[in-house]
Amino acid sequence: MFLDPSHAVFLRWDFDYEAEIITFELQVQTTGWIGLGITDRYTFAGSDLVVGGVLPNGNVYFSDQHLLDEDTLEQDGSQDAELLKLTEDSVSTTMRFSRPFRSCDPHDHDITSDTMRVLAAYGLDDIPKMSREHTFVKSIFLLQILQYDDQDAPEDTIIHDLKISDFLIPEDDTTYACTFLPLPIVSKKHHIYKFEPILVERNETMVHHVLVYACGNSSVLPTGISECYGSDPAFSLCSHVIAGWAVGGLSYQFPDDVGISIGTPFDPQWIRLEIHYSNFQNLPGIRDTSGMRLYYTSHLRKYDMGILQLGISVFPIHFIPPGAEAFLSYGLCKTDKFEEMNGAPVANINVSACLLHTHLAGRALQALQYRNGTQLQVICKDFSYDFNLQESRDLPHPVVIKPGDELLIECHYQTLDRDFMTFGGASTINEMCLIFFFYYPRINIASCMGYPDIIYVTNELGEEASENPMENLMVLNNVEWTPENIKKAEKACKESQQTVLIKTIDVRVTVEATLQG
Incomplete structure (x- = not known):
């Protein structure tokens, strides 16, 4: 995923849960130094940062460092990151390294299943020096474990989009917009096995999260689009999440033997679609048609989710x-x-x-x-x-x-x-x-x-x-x-x-x- 709004800093990673080793590959559009590490919620001081780059003569440099304060880098006494690759071309620098989930170095943050605040930084030359302009923090679940086998989609897969319609995003910092939509009408039982966000490209930075809540079939539902938690309490009806996406997320697929049932009398027929907008620049006149895409099939799985x-x-x-x-x-x-x-x-x-x-x-x-x-x-x-x-x-x-x-x-x-x-x-x-x-x-x-x-x-x-x-x-x-x-x-x-x-x-x-x- 990209770690910055301008898509100049790209991170890939994988991990071995049994061996407790994680591997990162950071690619940044710079021919200077680049760095990747973990920080905490409140301050950069104490952050760990693995730093590397390629000198003009082709030699590489690489070290495990930490921030003494908001700006000052110092090399760790224990070097716990292992360099796997460091290359540079005319546009970007790529650094791949591995490190243990936990080391004995007090300057290294543990990699856990909690939310990790990943810190990326870079410079335009080969002198590692922190710059607010080139420093980014992104919250990521680094140890997200996927249960499914990512098998091919069923041949009869049907796609159903749940979208907000041409919504004028208010000029407020925060808006929770809700609407009620029907789930697919099917004549027999089907299973939803995957969902993914629908995002309008130019509005991606303004959509904070998309949530789909199942409604009880006895609910009397309002029409139109309104503030989810505003003056009309009816718009907070339906509180059982069946699908969710937030900033930084991708699609989500259920394990291979389960799916969300639709099409039986026991199943929900309507949902509440909630979209949280963050218009911190208070831009006027922005319209949006974001939502959630559902994938469903008549090839039933073993269990209902x-x-x-x-x-x-x-x-x-x-x-x-x-x-x-x-x-x-x-x-x-x-x-x-x-x-x-x-x-x-x-x-x-x-x-x-x-x-x-x-x-x-x-x-x-x-x-x-x-x-x-x-x-x-x-x-x-x-x-x-x-x-x-x-x-x-x-x-x-x-x-x-x-x-x-x-x-x-x-x-x-x-x-x-x-x-x-x-x-x-x-x-x-x-x-x-x-x-x-x-x-x-x-x-x-x-x-x-x-x-x-x-x-x-x-x-x-x-x-x-x-x-x-x-x-x-x-x-x-x-x-x-x-x-x-x-x-x-x-x-x-x-x-x-x-x-x-x-x-x-x-x-x-x-x-x-x-x-x-």
Whole structure:
């Protein structure tokens, strides 16, 4: 993928997950030095950078370095990158090297399955010196593992486009545009096995993400195009993601033995198409016809893919104090009611991929699996979450969830830049704590989410609680949010009784109060 807007910096990579070795090939349109490494969220200081180039006499130079501050490069004491290729022609320089996921050098950042902030830099001569003009950072899932065999498309593959129609992009920094569209009308069952974004070339830099949400067949849907989370709450209907793309992403293909079913009475018939536009230059008169392309076939796969939404119920009882260096929120799912809600016996389900979602205060998420009160494993996680990179992530191996297991979603937030309470909600200034499991075989469960006992939390903070949960949110606004009170609130949310809400695809709901354990 390109790492810069002008497409002068191109990166290719591959990895050996067993050997824990990653190989990069960086090509830059320069005859000077080039560099590639990993940085963190807040500063270039401490970034690692592998630097190389070709001198005018044809000799190559190559070294493993790091940034002492925002501008100063220093060579690592341990050289952990291995040069595989370094060439230069009249237009560009190409450098290929490998490095371990983890080295013993404290100046090297670990390569993990979290979001990695890849740093690329270059110069116009052979003196390595940082320049803001020639430095780029891009969030990438470097260790995305693809389960499918990339086999040839089925002969009867049909393509169906879900597009927004000639939409005039507002001159605002951020717009969430939504419309409701029908899925393909088919006379018998088919499987969607792949999706990819439809992007208008001149508008690519303005489209931040494209999401497709399945609607329950009982939903009464609006018409036209409108703000997703604006004054009309109907436009936030349909919340079960079936396809998603974000900046930096490509197409996504399901594993070979699963697909999203369409064409049966149990399947969704309509979707909500959401497109997030980032018009930071406030350009006028730009029209767009972006969307999502679906590939589907009558050659059925072994399993129907389902999407299970987990986390904290999206409403204001989910709160995050202002000025928090770190604040953890928890949402519990208990699967022991799944069979009753499903209306039929529930077998083990297999999770093959996850999609993680918070808003701007989110810093990390993880999904934990418990059985009989014992933690089994972390199903998926990202301790370096980036709101600007939201995509499905394949798991290294499918994770089996048995009836009766408990699933805990944990979200980490930071609100040092806020002097106001942040509450759960659909707007970007609100927050969410959600993880979507892509699993098979599909059952009739759409979501399983929890929320804490706000009355208990209010009392633990030394405030007089009301029996009306929403009134307690006003009480929380009056709390002096010192670091001690922030930690006290986090502890109370973790220890409080959780209410678990389970929704079926056909919009039946059960509510159960339970201790988190």
